[in-house]
Amino acid sequence: MTDAQTEPEASSAVMMDDKVTLTYVEDLPPNTVRFAEALVEGRIVGQRCPQCQRVYVPPKGYCPLDVVLLDEGDDTEVSDRGVVTGFTIIAPVKYYGQTKTEPFVYASILLDGASGTLGGQDVSGISADKVRAGLRVKAVWKPEAERTTEGQSARGWGNVEGCISSFEPSGEPDAPREHYQEHVI
């Protein structure tokens, strides 16, 4: 191998800021539309795969494990209570479009009745250093008049941010590790 420069030479190159705007307008798939509408009504709806019986929340419109397409007939409601299965606390980084300024909790929640987790949830009503896997939580719903389908997208399978602002401790005893250890994500 040839010798490496230990430091690149100082540059007279000009850096040009080239800002580009790309707009994407996409229809939400039917499963995400039904998920969003139910959320506005205060219900969390997933889908049960008829083959493996797993319940996906949010509903994907298919089961990726059995490779079968799912439809409205497979929709099933799940609880708005569950358990934190894994989490981190994120120190926000500034970038274009970032609105977060304070460290925030990023938790996966296994809702009662669901087989898979709802990711990326904030946990409120408890200091960040007390958040733990096993913590039983319940949804903090926005007042009905304030609920929107804002923030839904076809990137990922939907989120709850327009209707549920966070999850908070439910006051129940922690769930045993066996209950959640296979659902870290």
Place this chain on the structure above:
Amino acid sequence: MAEPAAIIGFGQTKHAKARADLSMPGLCREAATRALEDAGLDWKDIDAVVIGKAPDAFEGVMQPELFLADALGSAGKPMIRVHTAGSVGGSTVIVAAHLVEAGIHARVLAVAWEKQSEGNAQWGLAGGRSGGIGAGGAFAPFIRSYIERTNAPEYIGWQVAVKDRLNALKNPYAHLRLPDISLEKVKESPMLWDPIHFLESCPSSDGAAAVVIGNADEARKAPRPPAWIIASAVRSEPTQFPGRDAVRPQAGVDCAHDLYRQAGITNPAQEIDAAELYVPFSWYEPMWLEGHDIAGPGEGWKMVDRGDTELTGSFPVNPSGGVLSSNPIGASGMLRLAEAANQVRGQAGEHQVEGARIALGQAYGGNAQYFSMAIFSSTLP
């Protein structure tokens, strides 16, 4: 039925936070010309070009390999652009190797790169939305789970962070040069994604890597020793599904087992002399040692604790300084495989593991769901 193939040349850029002295084509050429020189070849000798990089949102150019046609000598030739998230650098080597193993081409140039300083990787990773979790946000919960499962002491992560940065001081191409790094400094550095501290995390780098892969005839003609690709494998699993073990992904286990089977390896910890593993956050060193069955369950952190993974240890990991010291995302996977190859070629200079004959290169990506791995040997079995 596959023909033998070998890495006969390797080049890389000096990785840095921003290579403002080079354009994107310039960055790629710095690595590619070094690889060609190392292989004793010229641009015209190359039959096909395989290019890998991570999301194009990082630089703001859609399918940049198209405009790099001239710069990479691929005009007039077959060109393939691979994209498999963080594992891409590794899968790019493997796609290029397949072209030679299939007897389609004799000499293939593979280039992988990222010029992150020209975009905003944080914005890119966030998909342009607020509340992005960055590179580490997805993995922090897995790391926390590993620590809970194994009761590993908290200093293990700091230890890996120190080891890799000290190794990097022996690698003139590495981005981070932190001669004063210490366990204390790592522990005191700001928490980014609990429990990952700033100094346990990879940098954001501009950089490129390139390898020339040749068939047996080319390997014999090459001016420097070849690294024979005696095994290669890729595995993927879905991003998120009920019951997924994201801490010890099955895809990583299966990929490793396929690899060992191809190479005739039954005791990887003993039979592999050096490993370059994709460790962007320090805890991934013990996690991959276990995740690829180099160490038993709960034993990975003990290998670290004992110093086994030091440059002079029984199982050196990341003698180059690894992803923790340089992380041009698209190139990092290729750097792992190529640095492993360089070990068995005896070309690793100051970070050479003495007597390395068999080396492992590994890259992973996505939600710890994509794996690309290869084993290199100084001799053809």
Place this chain on the structure above:
Amino acid sequence: MAPVDVALIGWAQTPSVARASIAEPQLCMQANLAAVAKAGIERKDIGFTCSGSCDYLTGGPFAFVQNLDAAGAWPPIAESHVEMDGAWALYEAWTRLQLGDIDVALVYGSGKSSPSDPVQLYPQQLDPYYLAPLGLDPASIGALQARALLDSGRASEDQFAEVAARSRRSARSNPNAHVRGDEDAADLAKADYVRAPLRAHDIAPVSDGAAAIVLATAERARGLVERPVLIRGIEHRLEIHQPGMRDLTRSPSTAAAAQGAGLGGGRVDVAELCALFSPQELILRDALGLDDSVDVNPSGGPLTANPVMATGLVRIIEAAQRIADGTAGRALAHATNGQGLQHNLVAILEGVS
């Protein structure tokens, strides 16, 4: 090393539509399920999977990761992805099958073009220093190519209109196309220009769709399907990027790829060409030496359905279908990548009795 003969044993495409109401992974799953069913194999028979898609088209980083859900990746699979049309994913899978240790591969390509505006998006695919700032959209590059072709004297606007009219008429019998018509070429030639000398019908539409193909070694194929379609040869070549630095009226990369794929070995009955603008069909015919005896784009071609990142794979499917149903003994399929025919792939397909 003796090349391993590879055949297509199953294929499927979602009907191309102007705007799909379901998400891309769901489109992929529909195509994959149908292709695997047609091939008569089980998922566990698949030794390698490769897909093609484009992050920028989908509008997010790692967009292909969601599509992996459609690939049946559990238990984990050997899988890869190219940021290119599925035709190149097929090339990678064909290469993989040469190694002899696996004998079945699944390939899929997908894209939803409807969420974005090509005028806004595709300048990003150009040289960021010299071309992207010009805001050059793909139809403008197509128009420059068309103008150059007219100026060369080798084609006329009437011929452009004939290509468009024939394509739209052919599409009427193709349930997977979504642009159809039965106009005379003379009537089409009277329409207003969109990007002179191109008219709306000369330009491939915006479409959403996915396509999938199951490949098998010829040996394995014989045990699985009655009429496997053999890949006689497959090659691809890239050209210089800058449209101002190459002769836009010729496609030497297509000619070279075709030669490498064995076009010279015999005449073809059918050619499915990725002509995204009607003048491109004339350029490709010229590069491939196709005379009027060849049935070009019996499917209607990309002017009638253009699911970007799957359009090339669809050409291969349409060619294969004609061999399978007996209307062609030897067919050519062409795929393109980039703009102005910068990168071209040719596959020669034959029936196996």
